[in-house]
Amino acid sequence: xxxxxxxxxxxxxxxxxxxxxxxxxxxxxxxxxxxxxxxxxxxxxxxxxxxxxxxxxxxxxxxxxxxxxxxxxxxxxxxxxxxxxxxxxxxxxxxxxxxxxxx
Amino acid sequence: xxxxxxxxxxxxxxxxxxxxxxxxxxxxxxxxxxxxxxxxxxxxxxxxxxxxxxxxxxxxxxxxxxxxxxxxxxxxxxxxxxxxxxxxxxxxxxxxxxxxxxx
Numbered sequence: 001x002x003x004x005x006x007x008x009x010x011x012x013x014x015x016x017x018x019x020x021x022x023x024x025x026x027x028x029x030x031x032x033x034x035x036x037x038x039x040x041x042x043x044x045x046x047x048x049x050x051x052x053x054x055x056x057x058x059x060x061x062x063x064x065x066x067x068x069x070x071x072x073x074x075x076x077x078x079x080x081x082x083x084x085x086x087x088x089x090x091x092x093x094x095x096x097x098x099x100x101x102x103x
Numbered sequence: 104x105x106x107x108x109x110x111x112x113x114x115x116x117x118x119x120x121x122x123x124x125x126x127x128x129x130x131x132x133x134x135x136x137x138x139x140x141x142x143x144x145x146x147x148x149x150x151x152x153x154x155x156x157x158x159x160x161x162x163x164x165x166x167x168x169x170x171x172x173x174x175x176x177x178x179x180x181x182x183x184x185x186x187x188x189x190x191x192x193x194x195x196x197x198x199x200x201x202x203x204x205x206x
Contacts, residue, residue, distance in 0.1 A: 019203055021124035025150065045125060047117065071117065071128065075123070093196065101203055101205055102205035
């Protein structure tokens, strides 16, 4: 995903609909060794909430441990990536939200 | 909370900021017997994702089991409530998101 490597399973919980700012809410399951490649968000924000497993998240250039209970949010114009550094699956909830389009 | 009963602990993970559609992301921990009272959302959407425990969520008038992995989303103009029906704490992630304000 996003130019990363390895295997990821995605469960889609919420999809886009007109008028909503919520573009998607998914649960991503990264198998051991899997990464979500570095990517930048434009006109939207994205947060990852760790449900289980152990990884590292890159938040606009800075690495942080990513373990259950951690939330990482990427703001408009910022970049993110995540990798599973453990022996188990890394499972996270991700929510993609459009910024307010008018002033 | 919202006219409900019992004890709830809230951990605030994300707060409002100008330009963002995300008003808040929190983790709510409802102790046994705790309820979040029935309330309607206007100009915003709210989703609850169950992290642990066992409860019932009321989604615009319809009751559903609320157990780990369940996501319930309340759309603009709809109502929601939740109650802990188990012997353990009911823990959920909640995200409140403003709808797109312009056409």
